[in-house]
């Protein structure tokens with residue numbers, strides 16, 4: 001995600017510096033100019049060395065990135081990664097200060113986001129959480145849906161970058177609301193993917209052509225882009241990762257915790273989470289989340 005997002009920013013005239021934990025693979029990103037405006041962007045995004053070939057430079061640590069620029073964006077795997085990059089040695093906190101903004105676009109829980117917000121603001125910085133809907137292709141095409149919450153002045157200032165990265169940016173109020181919205185969306189998506197997988201399996205095992213099921217679904221009231229895009233590749237056992245299954249399971253887990261906090265019974269999401277956990281135990285975590293379909297095949301044929 002970070003690579004695609006960074007590439008977009010480079011294409012649109014941002015000057016970018018990047019860093020990543022695994023330098024050979026990814027780097028964070030920091031950019032310092034936007035077209036005719038002189039804005040300083042400090043973007044902590046995962047990108048690959050290819051970005052350097054496209055004009056990005058490299059920051060040696062998250063702290064070095066923050067020191068250099070005014071705005072920093074993070075795109076990291078999970079709450080542990082998001083917290084580590086802020087709080088650990090050479091992390092964001094070492095350099096964040098008055099006049100700088102930190103924007104975390106990773107999908108995390110509201111508590112982690114609030115902890116990061118408190119730490120950033122206690123040092124005089126401004127904080128925005130801004131997780132995204134949309135996967136690798138929308139990221140490449142600048143078609144993400146951005147779910148921002150936190151400092152409104154920072155949201156307004158970073159909008160030119162969001163307008164490059166996404167097709168729509170929501171401002172949802174206080175920190176936590178962006179994280180919660182993202183988890184609700186992904187919980188719904190994960191449950192849908194499991195229902196879809198069961199439908200494809202049931203069609204095949206009961207003697208129907210699953211391809212015909214895709215055609216029927218696409219013409220009815222539950223037609224949607226996810227079934228349309230993932231159905232054909234699932235039938236080909238192609239799970240080339242757009243949204244890694246391990247991250248979908250992380251989002252189900254975090255959404256279920258949000259359900260616990262609010263005393264919401266979510267049996268459908270809980271069952272979907274079990275299927276994603278099973279898929280992870282089968283070694284499918286780095287494949288696309290649609291690989292949860294394989295858990296049903298593993299159950300074997302009934303007599």
Ligand SMILES: NC(=O)C1=CN([C@@H]2O[C@H](COP(=O)(O)OP(=O)(O)OC[C@H]3O[C@@H](n4cnc5c(N)ncnc54)[C@H](OP(=O)(O)O)[C@@H]3O)[C@@H](O)[C@H]2O)C=CC1
Pocket residue numbers: 001002020021022023025026046047075076077078080081084085105106107108132133134135136242243244247248
């Ligand atoms: N892929 C998708 O379709 C979408 C993903 N998201 C969310 O965006 C985020 C990123 O997703 P995606 O790009 O797919 O994930 P990837 O697994 O491809 O990338 C995760 C990044 O986080 C870094 N990272 C992990 N742990 C640490 C750590 N402890 N310290 C520093 N860096 C760390 C990894 O670095 P390293 O290279 O060193 O491992 C890597 O650069 C996730 O929160 C995901 O849920 C949101 C919308 C869509």
Ligand SMILES: O=CCCC(=O)O
Pocket residue numbers: 107132133134135186243
């Ligand atoms: O968090 C990942 C979302 C993937 C998508 O919206 O297609």
